[in-house]
Amino acid sequence: MxxxxxxxxxxxxxxxxxxxxxxxxxxxxxxxxxxxxxxxxxxxxxxxxxxxxxxxxxxxxxxxxxxxxxxxxxxxxxCKDKPSILPEHPYERAMARFWARFIDEKCLPSIWRAFWGPENEQESAGEEARNNLKILEKELKGNKFFGGTSIGYLDIVANFIAYWLDAIQKAAGKEILTKELFPLLSKWKDDFVACKVVKQNLPPWERLVAYYQIRNEAAKAARR
CATH class of the missing domain: 3.40.30.10 (Glutaredoxin)
Known part of the structure; x- marks a missing residue:
């Protein structure tokens, strides 16, 4: 309890x-x-x-x-007596907030449209999503995590890209994020999901894939 x-x-x-x-x-x-x-x-x-x-x-x-x-x-x-999630330096905190909004306002909407938008717009939305992910990948700057050597605010915000996107890709049978196109993001998401704290707070993989398969079929039916 x-x-x-x-x-x-x-x-x-x-x-x-x-x-x-x-x-x-x-x-x-x-x-x-x-x-x-x-x-x-x-x-x-x-x-x-x-x-x-x-x-x-x-x-x-x-x-x-x-x-x-x-x-x-x-x-x-x-909870300031525990390690901070946000960066300590004011400028770095501001940048973390900026990129968090970029994820929520640019990356995620373009990904949703690429899979569930109007069929004639999905290809262009997919290209937009890949361009947004390329911009985000540059922010890793060779670090293991966006927060540096340990998981921080921006890593947590990007959890959808690390786990949910793979489930959606598997359910839909098409890919936006691949190791070939996004080597740094791919390595980051593997490291992120492998962390014990993260792993124990993720939904069951097969259940999540099944959930998106149902959603994908419903979207197809709605477009008929």
Whole structure:
């Protein structure tokens, strides 16, 4: 059981929810986890996140914090006696925030469109996604992680690219991120997923692939 003063409303397949779980685990913080059904949202979720009505929501002492990027910073500031998730230097912290927004506002939307956008737009969206990933790959700068030698804020934010994207590619039968095109990102995602803290907070692989296979078939049916 976790600390009853802190609970996380999440979803097993959500990379945004898993970001928070990884951060909490890195900080060694105890919490209670509540699995949500996004098709039948609980009164608790609607109460604690009435604006977006989405997971994740972290509740501490009855006070909710929503949106994964906001929650990650909250966790970091709340627990300053543990190693920091964000870089210590103000400029590096600002750059980490910048690239986190790049991932959420540029990389992920282009990837979604490449797989589930209008069929006549998927090829161009795939090219856009690869261009965005090339830009992101340069930020590794020869380091093991975006955070340097250890997992940090930007690595956690990029968890979708490290794990979920492979599941989507397998389910859809096409690739955007390959070792040939993205050697640094490929090495990074292998190292990221291999970390114990990360591995124990990832959804089951086969279940995730099956989930996206169903989603892929539904998208195809909708376009007929």
């Amino acid at each position: 976790g600390d009853p003063e802190m609970k996380l409303l999440g979803l097993w397949c959500s990379p945004y929810s898993k970001r928070v779980e990884i951060a909490l685990c890195l900080k060694g913080l105890a919490y209670d986890y509540i699995e949500e059904d996004v098709q039948n949202k609980s009164p608790e979720l609607l109460k604690y996140n009435p604006v977006h009505k989405k997971v994740p929501v972290l509740v501490r002492d009855g006070k909710p914090v929503a949106e994964s990027l906001v929650i990650l910073e909250y966790i970091d500031e709340m």
